[in-house]
Amino acid sequence: MRKPRLLLIDDDENTVNGLKNILSRDEYDTSCAFTGHDALKKIERIHFDIVITDMKLPDIGGFTIIEEIKRKDANTAVVMITAYSSIQTAIDAMKKGADHYLTKPINIDELELVLNRIWEKQLLILQNKELRQKLDEKYNFHGLIGDTPEMQQIFKTISEIAPTTATVLIYGATGTGKELIANAIHYNSDRKDSPFVALHCASLSEGVLESELFGHEKGAFTGAISQRRGRFELANRGSLFLDEIGEMNSHVQIKLLRVLETGSFERVGGEKSLNTDVRIIAATNKDLEKEVEEGRFRDDLFYRLNVINLLIPPLRERRDDIPLLADCFLVKYAQKNNKKIKGFSSQTMRLLNSYDWPGNVRELENIIERAVVMTRKDLIEPDSLPSKINLSIKKANRDVFSIPFGTTLKDAERKIITETLQAMNGSKSKAAKILGISTRKIEYKHKEWSTT
Numbered sequence: 001m002r003k004p005r006l007l008l009i010d011d012d013e014n015t016v017n018g019l020k021n022i023l024s025r026d027e028y029d030t031s032c033a034f035t036g037h038d039a040l041k042k043i044e045r046i047h048f049d050i051v052i053t054d055m056k057l058p059d060i061g062g063f064t065i066i067e068e069i070k071r072k073d074a075n076t077a078v079v080m081i082t083a084y085s086s087i088q089t090a091i092d093a094m095k096k097g098a099d100h101y102l103t104k105p106i107n108i109d110e111l112e113l114v115l116n117r118i119w120e121k122q123l124l125i126l127q128n129k130e131l132r133q134k135l136d137e138k139y140n141f142h143g144l145i146g147d148t149p150e151m152q153q154i155f156k157t158i159s160e161i162a163p164t165t166a167t168v169l170i171y172g173a174t175g176t177g178k179e180l181i182a183n184a185i186h187y188n189s190d191r192k193d194s195p196f197v198a199l200h201c202a203s204l205s206e207g208v209l210e211s212e213l214f215g216h217e218k219g220a221f222t223g224a225i226s227q228r229r230g231r232f233e234l235a236n237r238g239s240l241f242l243d244e245i246g247e248m249n250s251h252v253q254i255k256l257l258r259v260l261e262t263g264s265f266e267r268v269g270g271e272k273s274l275n276t277d278v279r280i281i282a283a284t285n286k287d288l289e290k291e292v293e294e295g296r297f298r299d300d301l302f303y304r305l306n307v308i309n310l311l312i313p314p315l316r317e318r319r320d321d322i323p324l325l326a327d328c329f330l331v332k333y334a335q336k337n338n339k340k341i342k343g344f345s346s347q348t349m350r351l352l353n354s355y356d357w358p359g360n361v362r363e364l365e366n367i368i369e370r371a372v373v374m375t376r377k378d379l380i381e382p383d384s385l386p387s388k389i390n391l392s393i394k395k396a397n398r399d400v401f402s403i404p405f406g407t408t409l410k411d412a413e414r415k416i417i418t419e420t421l422q423a424m425n426g427s428k429s430k431a432a433k434i435l436g437i438s439t440r441k442i443e444y445k446h447k448e449w450s451t452t
């Protein structure tokens with residue numbers, strides 16, 4: 001992070017030079033001005049984060065200086081200094097936009113404290129600004145956020161496969177962003193101007209699922225009072241997202257396989273074959289290969305669907321995304337709830353980084369929304385997080401790993417790597433250093449685990 005830029009304005013050269021020496025030592029990048037005109041010229045040319053100005057200058061009044069500084073950039077903080085203590089002058093200066101008010105002789109400790117506080121606040125504003133820019137650029141891929149190699153690889157794959165018509169099978173635990181990814185595939189394809197239609201296969205009974213997918217003719221079954229088009233017709237030329245496909249019963253599986261193979265189907269109760277041009281994106285949080293092995297899912301359908309597969313790792317296996325996602329949700333919900341929240345306290349961030357996130361990104365998003373709504377402070381402190389998250393730090397802080405007798409070397413390795421990562425708040429580089437291996441090795445191990 002860069003040094004804060006500071007401008008000192010006072011006609012007393014001794015005061016200015018004395019302060020400059022002290023503040024430069026404190027890592028401030030300090031400039032000086034001895035008259036109001038000189039100061040205004042500098043302000044026009046250079047952006048200062050903080051201006052410390054004497055109230056009484058030989059040429060220009062202190063209030064005018066404040067106004068000019070704030071006109072140039074409202075984020076520049078102004079600290080007023082005056083030779084005598086006058087409540088009225090302080091009130092007037094604050095009204096003009098000054099952020100702080102100190103009296104001469106200057107107490108250096110007090111000044112340093114004030115400057116530190118201002119800079120801390122400004123850093124958060126700067127970080128938020130940078131974050132928003134970053135979100136607009138690199139990290140935001142059609143609403144999908146992620147900067148870890150795992151997520152960047154997924155974004156790359158999406159860009160490559162989206163323009164094709166290949167069927168995609170998305171694997172991932174609950175809340176990992178499967179639906180968002182299906183959306184990104186559709187909106188990155190030539191089909192983006194045609195419908196994206198989604199259907200949740202798990203929540204529907206066998207008959208309803210069939211009629212939802214393929215539609216029905218009038219009188220096809222009790223209650224079919226009129227003809228109805230199914231999702232395959234509605235999604236024509238577009239994409240059909242079949243969520244929880246592992247829950248689909250065998251009768252519907254056969255019908256789906258036929259559409260995939262021939263592009264045609266009949267409405268329930270109908271005889272006429274209808275043609276459709278639909279790209280299928282399916283998602284599951286089940287191990288479909290196991291479902292096939294155990295006879296619950298047709299192998300021919302599985303191979304048809306599994307042309308391209310995307311594996312979305314759980315959040316705990318890409319912890320470096322936690323701070324980025326958390327910041328992004330904070331900005332989103334602070335805006336939505338009209339709250340001015342600057343960020344997370346470092347303890348809160350530690351907790352977020354060490355928690356296991358069984359509900360993945362959805363859980364993180366819900367917890368941040370709740371914290372934003374609950375907090376009365378301008379920083380999110382641990383007391384705004386649910387207790388289960390507060391408890392997780394104990395786990396992260398322990399420094400002995402217990403590996404039960406009988407553990408295989410492979411499992412022990414996984415445990416050591418995972419727990420060291422957790423203790424290091426998910427930082428792969430720090431964990432790698434402690435373990436004496438490269439970060440690439442950790443990444444490689446993650447890949448290995450996600451495929452076994």
Ligand SMILES: Nc1ncnc2c1ncn2[C@@H]1O[C@H](COP(=O)(O)OP(=O)(O)OP(=O)(O)O)[C@@H](O)[C@H]1O
Pocket residue numbers: 143144145146172173174175176177178179180181285361362365
């Ligand atoms: N990478 C991400 N960036 C931003 N938001 C995300 C990301 N992943 C998930 N989300 C958010 O998390 C929530 C859950 O995402 P989504 O519904 O896509 O998950 P899912 O995998 O389909 O979950 P489920 O299996 O429970 O249906 C949504 O609000 C989504 O916007």
Ligand SMILES: [Mg+2]
Pocket residue numbers: 178179243
């Ligand atoms: Mg979903």
